[in-house]
Amino acid sequence: PLQPLRAKPVPKGLRAPQRKTREPEVASSLIKSIFSHYVKMSVSRDAFKIVEKCSERYFKQLSNDLEAYSHHAGRKTVEMADLEVLMRRQGLVTDKMPLHVLIERYLPLEYRKLLIPVAVSGNKVIP
Amino acid sequence: MALDVAGVNTYTEELGSTPRSCRSDMGKMPGARFAEQVPLNFLLFLHRLAEEARTNAFENKSKIIKPEHAIAAAKVILKKSRG
Numbered sequence: 554p555l556q557p558l559r560a561k562p563v564p565k566g567l568r569a570p571q572r573k574t575r576e577p578e579v580a581s582s583l584i585k586s587i588f589s590h591y592v593k594m595s596v597s598r599d600a601f602k603i604v605e606k607c608s609e610r611y612f613k614q615l616s617n618d619l620e621a622y623s624h625h626a627g628r629k630t631v632e633m634a635d636l637e638v639l640m641r642r643q644g645l646v647t648d649k650m651p652l653h654v655l656i657e658r659y660l661p662l663e664y665r666k667l668l669i670p671v672a673v674s675g676n677k678v679i680p
Numbered sequence: 681m682a683l684d685v686a687g688v689n690t691y692t693e694e695l696g697s698t699p700r701s702c703r704s705d706m707g708k709m710p711g712a713r714f715a716e717q718v719p720l721n722f723l724l725f726l727h728r729l730a731e732e733a734r735t736n737a738f739e740n741k742s743k744i745i746k747p748e749h750a751i752a753a754a755k756v757i758l759k760k761s762r763g
Contacts, residue, residue: 591726600746611758614761614763642763643763
C-alpha cells in the first residue's frame with residue numbers, strides 16, 4: 554500500500570532562526586551621543602556599556618516611583634504633576650531652578666513649544 | 681526680507697494663530713505633555729551621570745573615562761535620582 558507523502562521534517566539546525574524578543578530600551582547610539590556630549594571627554598567602550606545598563610536601571614526606578622505617586626493620589630494615569638514632584642524629590646527642580654527653565658535649557662524648540670505656554674498675537678496662549 | 685508670496689505667507693503663519701503641527705497635539709490629553717517630560721528627566725539624569733563620571737576620572741588623573749569611574753558614578757547618581 555502506498556503511504557501518503559509527507560514533508561520531510563526539517564532538522565532543527567536548518568530552521569530559520571527565530572528572533573529573540575527583546576526588552577524595549579532606549580537606542581544605545583542615542584545614549585552614547587548624549588553621554589559623550591555631556592562628558593566632553595573620551596569614554597572607553599566598557600564605560601558606555603555601564604552607562605547603558607545604568608539607564609535601564611534608571612527607567613525601572615522611574616516607573617516604580619511614578620506608579621507609587623499616581624497610586625497615592627488615587628489615579629491610574631501618571632500626570633505632569635507627578636513628574637514635577639519626582640523631579641523635586643530628585644533635587645533637579647528647586648525654588649531657584651523652576652521646571653520651565655530646565656525645559657528651556659535642555660529640550661529643543663519643538664518640545665518647548667508644547668510644554669511652555671507662550672502668548673502669541675491676538676491674546677492667545679498656546680498650549 | 682523675502683517679499684515673494686511664499687515668504688510672506690510663512691511669515692504671517694508664524695505670527696498668527698497656532699501652527700498646524702502644534703494644533704493636533706494640543707487637543708490630546710494631558711498625557712501628551714507628560715510624555716514629553718520624561719525625556720527631560722532622562723537628559724538631566726545623563727547629564728548628572730556624565731558630570732560625576734568626569735569628576736571621578738579627574739580624581740584618578742585619568743584622561744579617559746573607564747568602567748570603574750562609570751560604575752562609581754552610577755551608584756551615586758542612581759541613589760540621588762530615587763523619588
